[in-house]
Amino acid sequence: MEVKKILLSDDEIPRQWYNILSDIKMNPPLGPDGKPISAEQLAPVFPMNLIEQELSDKRWIDIPDEVLEVLKIWRATPLIRATGLEKALDTPARIYYKYEGASPPGSHKANTAVAQAYYNKEFGIKKLTTETGAGQWGSALSFACAHFGLECKVYMVKVSFEQKPYRKSMMGVWGGKCIPSPSSYTKAGREVLEKFPDSQGSLGIAISEAVEEAVSDTTGKTRYSLGSVLNHVMLHQTIIGLEAKKQMDKIGEYPDVIIGCAGGGSNFAGISFPFVLDKINGKDIDIYPVEPLACPTMTRAEFSYDHGDIAGYTPLLPMHSLGHTFMPAPIHAGGLRYHGMSPIVSQLIVEGLITPKAVNQLDSYEAGILCAKTEGIIPAPETNNALAYVVAEARKAREEGKEKVILFSWSGHGLIDLGSYDKYFEGKIIDCKPEDEELKRYSEILKNYPKPEIIKDYR
Amino acid sequence: MPNASILIKRCPMLGGEISFKYCETCGGNNLPCRKVMDCWQETFDIARYLKDTLTKEEFAAVMSSKNYSKISTIIAASEKNFK
Numbered sequence: 001m002e003v004k005k006i007l008l009s010d011d012e013i014p015r016q017w018y019n020i021l022s023d024i025k026m027n028p029p030l031g032p033d034g035k036p037i038s039a040e041q042l043a044p045v046f047p048m049n050l051i052e053q054e055l056s057d058k059r060w061i062d063i064p065d066e067v068l069e070v071l072k073i074w075r076a077t078p079l080i081r082a083t084g085l086e087k088a089l090d091t092p093a094r095i096y097y098k099y100e101g102a103s104p105p106g107s108h109k110a111n112t113a114v115a116q117a118y119y120n121k122e123f124g125i126k127k128l129t130t131e132t133g134a135g136q137w138g139s140a141l142s143f144a145c146a147h148f149g150l151e152c153k154v155y156m157v158k159v160s161f162e163q164k165p166y167r168k169s170m171m172g173v174w175g176g177k178c179i180p181s182p183s184s185y186t187k188a189g190r191e192v193l194e195k196f197p198d199s200q201g202s203l204g205i206a207i208s209e210a211v212e213e214a215v216s217d218t219t220g221k222t223r224y225s226l227g228s229v230l231n232h233v234m235l236h237q238t239i240i241g242l243e244a245k246k247q248m249d250k251i252g253e254y255p256d257v258i259i260g261c262a263g264g265g266s267n268f269a270g271i272s273f274p275f276v277l278d279k280i281n282g283k284d285i286d287i288y289p290v291e292p293l294a295c296p297t298m299t300r301a302e303f304s305y306d307h308g309d310i311a312g313y314t315p316l317l318p319m320h321s322l323g324h325t326f327m328p329a330p331i332h333a334g335g336l337r338y339h340g341m342s343p344i345v346s347q348l349i350v351e352g353l354i355t356p357k358a359v360n361q362l363d364s365y366e367a368g369i370l371c372a373k374t375e376g377i378i379p380a381p382e383t384n385n386a387l388a389y390v391v392a393e394a395r396k397a398r399e400e401g402k403e404k405v406i407l408f409s410w411s412g413h414g415l416i417d418l419g420s421y422d423k424y425f426e427g428k429i430i431d432c433k434p435e436d437e438e439l440k441r442y443s444e445i446l447k448n449y450p451k452p453e454i455i456k457d458y459r
Numbered sequence: 460m461p462n463a464s465i466l467i468k469r470c471p472m473l474g475g476e477i478s479f480k481y482c483e484t485c486g487g488n489n490l491p492c493r494k495v496m497d498c499w500q501e502t503f504d505i506a507r508y509l510k511d512t513l514t515k516e517e518f519a520a521v522m523s524s525k526n527y528s529k530i531s532t533i534i535a536a537s538e539k540n541f542k
Contacts, residue, residue, distance in 0.1 A: 044541040045533060133473040159481055160473050188536070195489070202485045202492075203472050204532050211536035224533065 004083060006247040008076035014242040015063055017235045020273045022059035023280055026347055044215045045224045047123035050116065053232040061235065063115075070114045070147045075239065077102045079247035084374030086394070093397035093404045094253070095390060098244050098271060100411050101377060105139040105170065107412030108267050109227050112236035113137075113144035116225050120150065126221040127151035129213045131181070131206035134160055135167025136412070137227040142176025155181040155209045158201035166416055181206040188212050228264035234344055237270030240409060245274055248407070255285060255407035257393055261386040262289035262298065262356070265342030271409035276353050287354040289345060290389045292364070298349060298356030359388040365424040367391045368414070380412035381420045470498075491521050 039051045046054075053061065063071075082095040100108035120128055128150055132138030138154035145152035154176050161168060161180040171178040181201045182189035188208040192199050199205075214224040227233060248254055258275050260268035268289045279285050291298055348354045368384035370391065371377070379387060386408050397404045414421070470477045472494070479499065486492045491509065499505040509518055 041534070045537050157473055159477055159485075187540075196484075199489070200481050200485060207532040208536045211533050212540045215537050215541040226533070 002081075002083060003251055004081055006079040006081075006250055008243060008246055010072050012246060013068060013072065013076050014239055014246070015068070016060040016242075017063055018238040018242060018274050018277060019056060019059055019061055019235050020238075020269075020276060020344060020348075021231060022057045023277060024344070024347055024351065026343060045211060046226075047120050047125055047223050049119045049123050050232055053119070053235065054230055063239070064118060066148075067115050067118045070118075070144070071111070071239070074103045074110075076243045076247070077240070079244055080375070082371070082375055084376075085371055085390075088370060088374045089391065089394045089398065091394040091398045092402065093394045093406050095394060095406045095408075096244075096248070096253070096255070097408050097410045098240050099377070100240060100267070100270075100409060101380070101413035103140075105136070105143050106415065107136055107140065107380060108237060108240065108270055108409070109137055109140035109412075110143060111239055111270065112227060112233045112266065113140040113225075114147065115236040116232075117141070117144035117148045117150055120223055120225070121148045123223075124221065125150065125223050127153065127217070128223060128225045129153045129155070129210040130225045130227070131155045131157075131203065131210045132160075132167075132178075133157055133203055133206075134417075135164050135171070135178075138176065138178060139167055139170045139174075140227065141225055142171040142174040142178075145176065146174040152176040153210070153213065154178045155183065155206040157181055157203055157206050158199070161201075164416070179209075181209050183209060185209065186212045228266055229342060231344065233266050234269035234273065234342065237266050238273050240267075240270035241272060241274035244271065244407060248405075253405055254283075256404045257406045258285060258287045259386050259389050259393070259406065259408040260289060261382050261384075261409075261411060262291055262342075262345060263382060265289070265345040267382075267409055267411040268345065269342070271407070272354065275407075276348060279353055288357045288389060288393075289354055290357050290359055290385045292385055293358040293360045298345070298358075357389050359385050359392075363388040363391075365421070369421075369424075377410065378414045378418070378421075379410060380414045381417055383409075383411045383414070386411070486521060488520075490517055493521065495521070 039048070039055060042051050042054070077099050079096055080099055082097055086093065086095055100111075103110040105113075117128065128141060128145055130138060130141050130152075132154050133156075135156060138156055142152045142154065152171075152175065154171055156168065156178050158180040161178065168178040179185060182192040182199050182205050184190055184193060186209040188205060192201075192205055211224050214222045255275065258272050260271045262268035272287050272289070275283070275285055276287060279287065289298060345354070349356055364381075364384035364387065367387035367390070368379045368381070371379060371387050390406060390408050393404070393406055397406075470481075482492045482495045482498065484491070486495075490513070492498075495509070496505055509521065513521065
């Protein structure tokens, strides 16, 4: 019988995370004054043990037993061979995926939520605050806090809070307190409500409320938690790729191609970074982060220092950018909405270790629906971006007659985002692609900023 | 301009469907979102609509308004509130 899924027993789950910062050199993130930002600047917001992890260059970092105990609820996630998809595409490629939708909140985000909750507890923190747009991260953090006895308060943008009652319910079941933002709990929220009582909120207001609540707690027992962008978030996600290596080894396979959707970069980091290490050590692998064509930060932009915001307000980070005034076109993958890619992922592109790809929305939904029909699982909209490129690679393998092994991360299920599929079926999903002239205009702005030293160690 | 109450679009920041009415007021000071032009330009003449409904100063404010990413907003809120 053909193998469908490869599992790991609890005692085979990796005991360490892989820290890629030990193997690549990075330009330091700079503050508004042009100087590298310090740990002290981050200390009011995050616990020092996580800040130390953020700055660590140690290659392997032990996963605490307490974290593993919680991760074991759903980890190791299965490595599944997509035999139905292979058959539908009539491809000689062997396609495998890590199913991260198996986590209780339904996506890979729980991997870092659990670790962050643990480290906060170890630091003596009693309460975590965060913001959430659609509710995915708020759900993951509520779940994690429940397991470590932490209070969790999630500021959810009011318009989403009213539209997505199931996310609020999920958080509530796990003990998380989900507050519609703007709220009367914070000065930031009250100021908005006083001026605009009917405000439906915004992500910026929700972040302001969550951070205010954390840093203004004079007992020092509250911190803020972020589920994307930062180095330690990428680190915690590497358990995905480390498990995949063990699982493929069990059946004598090794990937020729690795694919992951990439917005802020944490899902892609999770599946790919352990294999990037192999590539650094001489393995021949093609590694593709995939982004929406409507917001091409990796595939068509220059590498430059860029502010993470239009105001030029955030610390300067070396990243692939379209220029900080680039406004992403409306896309239908909630998790993929940052205009700047993770600095680590940007550096790997510069090194030539990974090759970014872009896909359009219609191809993504078509691939997602094909996978749902052939593999059974309805993908999260952002997962569909990876699926579209998997389908393209599988078709290429058929044309070339090559028996490639493709590995990708199925970052989450789409059961709480079915409205997006309805929109696709109703013909309301459209494709738009920035013109070269438009991108050139945006990138002009970057000329006023310092260019990072291009560090290339491996190519 | 079509009836604003029936214009629905998925918000790239929130990850959910919202009406144009929300986009008109979710920016700073209850002004339109800074992304309103990008999100709606393919649907109707949003530039014309904004020029017709906003004062010159308000229109200029929207066009030059700031995109506070997550990390920038976090740092700003921390520096403002840390005790």
